[in-house]
Amino acid sequence: METRQSPGMKLYVIVWLGLLLIVGVEVVLTYAHLPVGTLLASLLLLAGLEAALGLLYFMHLRYERPSLFWSLVPALLVVLVLMDHFWPDALRLMHQRLPPP
């Protein structure tokens, strides 16, 4: 079975430090009093970046055949996008809220 050569431990330590740094940025943003939508978008973007680093380096996807990535990741993303059908109903309910008494 062929798998491309993996890098040494040094690169993984750098990725680990990067992930810790991203967590720190997430916490700082949380207490920066951003609007909820902006905070959510920022946190999702940073979580996606962490996931990409984890997949590509810790889970070694970068060093496997590209066919493995293209068989797995787009299919999962399609499933997650399909789940977005529910948002209009959640937003409808949010706009139906009665004003506080």
Added chain:
Amino acid sequence: MTMAGHPAAPGEGSPYGIPSRKLAIWLFIVADAATFGAMLFAYGYLRVANPDWTRPFAFWPTIANGIVMTAVLLTSSLTMVGAVIAAQSGRKAASLRWLAVTMLLGGVFAVLHLREWAAMIDEGWRLFRNPMGGSPLFGATFFGITGLHLLHVISGVVVIGVIANGFRRGRFGAGHVETTGLYWHFVDLVWMFVFPLIYLMNVR
């Protein structure tokens, strides 16, 4: 030999150049990611649709505890990488040490998580009870999602122990350590979404 009794065609290999068990764990990971995705979407739906969603978490102790838990889990991914590299280069003793540290860190994460749960339960939080008077669904989504993740962590610690024992005895090889590592990294990766969405989005 194939199931029909015919030998595999000469030169026929895995379409992805990886062993079957590695492909199997990747397929499991994709399915499990969709499961967590569905739970996080359900949480998002409830959070948006509920007029009195509770945001109960203070920096101390909950968010501070969450930061430590995140750092512990990320570090356990690094030690797992160490175990895989050592196993693949034939350094069995080093690999076993890294695996032991990974298990220890997984155990620390589980203890910190259970301690946090115990404190919340002491405050009156239940699956369908909110002591702060808001939507009772906060407890359902919080305990449901973090509970499923905790189950993955505890299962992972047990599986690492079983694989490490087999690896020590020569029953399992470096490939098994690598496959276990993929699962462990996935558990870490899920937490990268649970921490910001469940904890940070619910600070007071």
